Amino acid sequence: MSPPSAEAQLRFLANIQRLLDEGIFTATYKFALLMALADLAVEKGDDSGAPLPLATEEIAEKFVAYYWRQGQPYVRLGSEVRSRVLRQNTGRQAKVISLVSDARGIYDAGSPRELAPDRRAALIRDVARTVETMPLWKLQVMGGEVVPFLYENLGRGHAIVLREGVAFCLRRFHALIRGLAQGAWVRFVRNLRGNRELLGETADLSAFLFGTERAVLSAHVPILQEIQSGLCFYCRKDLRAPEVDHFVPWSRYPVDLGHNFVLACRTCNGQKRDFLAAVPHLERWLRRNEDHRHTLEEQFEQHALAHSLGGSLQIARWAYGQVEQQRGSVWVAAERFEALGAAWRKVLAA
Ligand SMILES: [Zn+2]
Known part of the structure; x- marks a missing residue:
């Protein structure tokens, strides 16, 4: 094939x-x-x-x-x-x-x-x-x-x-x-x-x-607040006004699946825009979904939020594959971006 x-x-x-x-x-x-x-x-x-x-x-x-x-x-x-x-x-x-x-x-x-x-x-x-x-x-x-x-x-x-x-x-x-x-x-x-x-x-x-990216996402705030210990997913600073961020951006794949959400501070959320996050963030996202698998699924069920860990991983694999193929960049922090390369493949192995 x-x-x-x-x-x-x-x-x-x-x-x-x-x-x-x-x-x-x-x-x-x-x-x-x-x-x-x-x-x-x-x-x-x-x-x-x-x-x-x-x-x-x-x-x-x-x-x-x-x-x-x-x-x-x-x-x-x-x-x-x-x-x-x-x-x-x-x-x-x-x-x-x-x-x-x-x-x-x-x-x-x-x-x-x-x-x-x-x-x-x-x-x-x-x-x-x-x-x-x-x-x-x-x-x-x-x-x-x-x-x-x-x-x-x-x-x-x-x-x-x-x-x-x-x-x-x-x-x-x-x-x-x-x-x-x-x-x-x-x-x-x-x-x-x-x-x-x-x-x-x-x-x-x-x-x-x-729908729009700004659909009702507020249900995710309390679920994620505790798991992230009140810190921004990306910069680890205290979250005063948490914003719900689509880890794989809505503009790339407009589906609201529970595992795709993280809480970010306004600065990080604004700087990441429609980019994928760099590999260290990807690793952390995978670890979070694995470590808190049961809590997350329980909470998503309780709030009737759509979720599928397998589906979210499949979408992430596709999105990172697209950016690699296009030789595109990913967001690191603040105004820093870097070429994606192939390193993500080891992290997101099927
Ligand atoms: Zn931040």
Whole structure:
């Protein structure tokens, strides 16, 4: 198995572009599916170029996460406050939105993690059936022709296998593909006739649909405060006004998984910006997650915060691999940055 050639990678990108240009979009499912494939390639794939099998329930879990946020009523402030769940379909409301809204409403849950395990499993199963009947076999139809460059278009079943080289490309171009899918998704929702009046020209639609780095992270402060003994994770100084920092920055991978958070002072948080932290910080982050594994997991569960140590490690491995490949820099301290090199590989060995 070897990674795809440069030409094969370009062909892949051209196909993604064609899919978005020539595909027929009657709902936002295809954008969600493309994003789910890219995210799952990061979380479950590797850089060997190998094929990657994915169950439709794994894809459905991603759908539930994306649409959970989007199924909240959109509130428009103005002379008259109005709110409504945004439409995601040219015809009747998208079924996934209804399934997710029902689960949220009936059980009054703030996140999918607050659902009882059996109820959550049932929701994911229902959404998986919708994924199988709606976007899965239609995603690769472009200009009336099936171009099965991502996976074989079987037309049935509960799983797909990403072809050789596909997971590699989805990982390599993750930010680009996610950006394209989100941009197209926002335009689609904004242009739906049923939404136009409510939305007007509001600029915050993207933040509403996909969240922002400043989502509610305050629940993490007390959990981490004690573990870090009240000190900044990076400079070890006393934390007077702790800020929750995404260890792997949100701009690189916008998912809020518990183990990815550390508490930092405002200075360090501001200086690190969207950079990855240097290897000594990485070592400390791994040690913290290992040493406090039980406490952290217990606390995340108690506060219904999404977490997966394996997932967080996989995302970190991918993010550091990307920066190494790009010969990029990492943040050391204050205004100091250095080239990443390959040393992180020993620390983050699979
Ligand atoms: Zn600091």
